[in-house]
Amino acid sequence: MWDTDNDDTRATLDWLNERDIPTRGHHLLWEEYGTDGGGGMNVDSDLPADEKREAIAEKIADHAAEFEGDVAEWDIDNHPIWQSNFRDDPDLGWDAVDEWWAAADETTDTELYTNEMGALGGQWQRGQYLDYVEHLVENDYPVDGIGFMGHHQQQYGQMLDMENLLGGIDQFAEFDLPLLVTEFDIEIHDRRNAQDVAVQVDYTRDFLTALFSKERVEGVVSWGFWEEDHWRPTGAYFDSDWTLRENGEQYLDLVFGEWWTEETGETDGDGTYATRGFKGDYRITAEKGALSGETTVTVDDDTDTVTVELSPPGRGGDKGNGKGNN
Numbered sequence: 001m002w003d004t005d006n007d008d009t010r011a012t013l014d015w016l017n018e019r020d021i022p023t024r025g026h027h028l029l030w031e032e033y034g035t036d037g038g039g040g041m042n043v044d045s046d047l048p049a050d051e052k053r054e055a056i057a058e059k060i061a062d063h064a065a066e067f068e069g070d071v072a073e074w075d076i077d078n079h080p081i082w083q084s085n086f087r088d089d090p091d092l093g094w095d096a097v098d099e100w101w102a103a104a105d106e107t108t109d110t111e112l113y114t115n116e117m118g119a120l121g122g123q124w125q126r127g128q129y130l131d132y133v134e135h136l137v138e139n140d141y142p143v144d145g146i147g148f149m150g151h152h153q154q155q156y157g158q159m160l161d162m163e164n165l166l167g168g169i170d171q172f173a174e175f176d177l178p179l180l181v182t183e184f185d186i187e188i189h190d191r192r193n194a195q196d197v198a199v200q201v202d203y204t205r206d207f208l209t210a211l212f213s214k215e216r217v218e219g220v221v222s223w224g225f226w227e228e229d230h231w232r233p234t235g236a237y238f239d240s241d242w243t244l245r246e247n248g249e250q251y252l253d254l255v256f257g258e259w260w261t262e263e264t265g266e267t268d269g270d271g272t273y274a275t276r277g278f279k280g281d282y283r284i285t286a287e288k289g290a291l292s293g294e295t296t297v298t299v300d301d302d303t304d305t306v307t308v309e310l311s312p313p314g315r316g317g318d319k320g321n322g323k324g325n326n
Contacts, residue, residue, distance in 0.1 A: 006066060013070045024182065024221065025071035027078035027115070028060045028104050029097075031086040039078060049091035056086075056096075057103040064108040075115040075147060075182070076104050081128045082117065101141055111144035115182055120148040120168055122158035130171060137175050146177050150184035151223065152203070153232075154196065159186070159203045165210050173216040181211060183223035185235035186247065197246055200234075204247045208254055222251070272305075284308055 016023050032040030043055050064074065077097065086092045104112055114133060118125030136143045152158045160168075172179055186203055188196040211217045224230040225237040225248070237248030244252075261277035267286075277299055284306060285294045291310035297303065 009067075013067065017070060022072040023070070025064075025067060025074040025110065026182075028063060028074050028076040028112075029056070029100050030078040031080070031083045033085075049089075049096075053092065053096045053099060057099055060100055060103045061107045064104055064110070068108055068110065071110060073111040073113050073145065073180075074104065074108065076101065076112045078115045080114060080116055080132050081125045105142040112142055113145040113147040113180065113182070114143060115147035115149065117149035117151055117183075119172070120160070120165060120181065121150045121152045121184075122156065123160060123164065123168060126168055126171075133172065133175055133177075137177075143177065145180055145218070146172055146175065147180050147182040148172075149223075150181040150207075150220065151232075152186040152207075152235075154186070154188045154199065159199070159207075162206055162210055165207070166214070169210070169214050169217065173214065177216075178218045179214070179216045180218045181220040184220050185223045185230070185232060187232040187235045189234075191234050191245075201246045201250050204250045205254065208251070212254075212259065286310060 013023060027039060030039040030041060033043050033045040034040050035042050041056055041059060043052060043059070045052075047055065060076075077100075080087075087094055087097055101112070114129075114136070116125060116129050116132075119129045120126075133143070133146055169179065184207070186200050186207075188200045190196055208220060211220055222237070224235070226242070227233045227236040227238060227240045230236040237245055237251060239245060259278055261275075261280075261282070263275045263277070265273050265275065267273045279299050279301075281296065281298050283294065283296050286292065286308040288310055290312060292313070293308045293310040295306065295308050297306045
């Protein structure tokens with residue numbers, strides 16, 4: 001946010017990066033002058049148009065440079081459908097947006113994502129968002145991925161049936177860009193109502209499973225997890241006393257249970273152990289008598305055989321002659 005102290009942001013990023021926790025950059029461009037609505041550029045709306053363009057371009061470049069290498073990707077343009085104030089201004093329009101995307105692209109090697117609500121969490125802006133992304137792609141914007149906010153409110157019927165949800169994902173997948181749900185949560189009427197809680201649990205399962213099934217989807221980022229620090233408290237995974245809620249348990253069961261590969265076994269006569277696993281980062285250890293070894297590997301479409309070398313106690317590094325197939 002443009003009125004946030006960068007020292008506080010830097011301290012938080014340093015803490016997260018020390019623990020290998022990736023962080024998204026939010027945001028480089030949001031077509032609002034002020035920040036009262038939760039976002040925006042903190043730019044004087046009374047400035048002449050050319051000064052607005054220059055001020056916003058400088059902010060984008062400075063912000064991107066300040067945090068280069070510290071964030072996994074940037075949201076640009078954030079809320080392009082809900083708030084298109086700059087593009088709707090005849091003194092700015094798409095020409096100014098062109099300059100701002102170029103300023104980001106010239107400054108950072110970090111991937112640039114669009115980000116909008118109402119396309120998968122509900123669908124009231126899906127058509128407009130498809131048109132917007134099509135404009136970017138057809139005009140060769142440096143867009144690296146498509147973000148979906150994924151906010152759901154039970155009272156507005158934003159939990160889509162699976163056919164509708166999967167169809168929406170397929171529509172955006174046609175752009176041949178990575179897809180990412182950036183701000184997932186489900187607000188329900190009342191946590192004291194067992195039926196509301198059951199709806200939340202079931203849709204957490206169905207939504208995550210639908211997204212997990214699609215090759216183009218890179219992941220799902222939850223928009224908060226603790227009731228005391230969540231913009232829609234009924235959507236949190238934990239109560240204020242850190243008791244895990246039913247929807248949080250469903251999330252953990254899927255991500256760290258059903259979709260988490262943890263296998264143990266013995267190698268065959270050739271020293272090979274074969275198994276299957278989901279794509280991702282793995283730690284592999286092997287032992288034979290007093291010999292042991294460990295290695296890490298990222299499993300993807302090209303991964304075939306991983307070798308773990310074994311050595312006696314006290315020797316460092318990846319060791320010996322054990323092998324594991326993935």
